[in-house]
Amino acid sequence: MSYTGWILLTASLVGISCGIIGVLLILRRMAMMADAISHTVLLGIVIAFMISESLQGTGMLIGAMLAGLLTTWIVQWFQSKGLQSDAAIGVVFTTLFSIGVILIATSVGNVHLDVNHALMGEISFVPWNLIDVPLVGEVPLAVVLLVTVTALVLMVILLFYKEWKITTFDPALAASFGIPVLVMHYLFMSMVSITTVAAFDAVGAIMVVAMLITPAASANLWTDRLWLMFVLSASFGMGSSILGYVIAIWLNTSISGSMAFATGLIFLFSYVFAPRYGRIAVLKKKRETI
Amino acid sequence: MADILLSSNFQWVFVSAVMLGMAAGMMGTMSNLRKQGLMSDAISHAALPGVMIAFLMTGEKDLMFLIIGAGLSGLIAACLIQGIHQSTRIKEDAAMGIVLSVFFGGGIMLLTIANQVGQGKQSGLDGFIFGQAASMIRSDAMIMGVLAIIVMLVIVFRFKEWKVVLFDPNHAKMMGIPVKFYESFYTFLLVVTIVIGIQAVGVILMAALLIIPSVSARYWTHSLLIMFVLSAVFGGISGGLGTLISAFGEGLPTGPFIVVSSSVIFLVSLFLGSKNGLWIQRMKLSKYKSLKSSHDVKED
DSSP states (O other): OOOHHHHHHHHHHHHHHHHHHHHHHHHOOOOOHHHHHHHHHHHHHHHHHHOOOOTTTHHHHHHHHHHHHHHHHHHHHHHHOOOHHHHHHHHHHHHHHHHHHHHHHHSSSSSOOHHHHHHHGGGGGGGGEHHHHHHHEEEEEHHHHHHHHHHHHHHHHTHHHHHHHHHOHHHHHHHHOOOOOOHHHHHHHHHHHHHHHHHHHHHHHHHHHHHHHHHHHHHHHSSSSHHHHHHHHHHHHHHHHHHHHHHHHHHOHHHHHHHHHHHHHHHHHHHHOOTTHHHHHHHHHHHHHO | OOHHHHHHHHHHHHHHHHHHHHHHHHHHHHHTTTHHHHHHHHHHHHHHHHHHHHHHHHSOOOHHHHHHHHHHHHHHHHHHHHHHHHHSOOOOHHHHHHHHHHHHHHHHHHHHHHHHHHHHHHHHOOOOOOOGOOOHHHHHHHHHHHHHHHHHHHHHTHHHHHHHHHHHHHHHHHEEEOOOHHHHHHHHHHHHOOOOHHHHHOOOTHHHHHHHHHHHHEEEEEEHHHHHHHHHHHHHHHHHHHHHHHSSSSOOOHHHHHHHHHHHHHHHHHHHTTTTHHHHHHHHHHHHHHHHHHHHHOOO
């Protein structure tokens, strides 16, 4: 495949995987938790790098997942000690993120990692970092990682579709059915972390937030049906990745920045024109009732 | 190393970082009581495109213009979050996530463009992301320090009014306090506090300087006045300490060191805080238990 082809494929995969997981994030009102995890994943990656001395593969995934779980756990522990949830999130992620940045910036960590790379990603390097996959041939590592993670996330969501639905909309009812709500919570947070880390190479830690929240919030304005929301959110994610790439090439600027910006354009369009909860639809409905 | 500490430039930067920390500590107490800690995170990220537009329009790194640009885009972001939250079914935290990430993405786009066209004047703009107190010149430090002092004075001189508006807006209305005005003024002050800090602390971590000191102060007192004072002290110590540490190394980012300093204060407060600290809580619990068990024995 051509150079541009790989980049577009990578970007689309980021959009799809983040779009899917984002729907549950929005509905569970954990958007800011995603912001927190996308920051703290940096610390996990740095520590994994210090131990394994490589920036590739499973070590990084495990490090990121542990960082995500650690964030979730500390935030919950603080909350159980009487801290407001937003204060708990604010304290935890800024601290862990700062430790990560300090490890990168000083020689303590001895990490050959660029802070800007970690934050903004460098999707234009993705096609150069190839590995051999049996039967398929040479494929960029990021693509392999993203395909694996997307498949995993899809599988977990489809397998427990009913459980996700109930724990999301009515946790108390779910608990009375004997569904392990807390286990589901941690499972979900692990999925958010690995999605974040898979997207990390392409769009960087902070742009992941745009990809996780904005397409899902846009889809939330289009429909009430959960499965349709998943489909729409994934397509919006993919659409904004491609749109973002086009804008970046046109203006000759940061690709990940443009992708985040493009999610905003799609949200703006949804805000005005979405057939169910868009501005025009809502105003029309109001007029009809009067 | 001592050279750096003795240079008058550094002393100016140090003093204004302490002032900034104190102002942020006070402002943070208010935003924390309103449960708006993460709002400041959104506003500070959203300030980035404003900084870049101001730079691209003036072609210079004049801190006053950059602060005005940052302030405008921060205010727009705050209004957008309110607007999205109020006019759609989207919850406030999702609205913050949207505005924060889209504005930040736009800021990164503009930063990349500025790096291409700036002809060398743009160097140091990157410092706005993680903060670079070492790169501040004396006039920048003075702007930061003076604005921080103004914020503190505004809070201190109208403390009674702020207190009533914070805790009981209805009562405030009856007292004839213009609540609407104070609410908008609060948002304005919050944005000012955030944008004056972005050069020293950086847009990503500025929110921490508002959140962490005020959360720590809660473990030591139940009185609002003491909470403001303590939070300001904690913020000041963190700002000063972080600036000091980052000055020792070549090109070390300031923001992360400020945040880690304040986190250490937070951990100490969490465990040893004299009012709500975990140690005190445990002591109270065991006292209660021993009382209860002796009581039980009597009943038997």
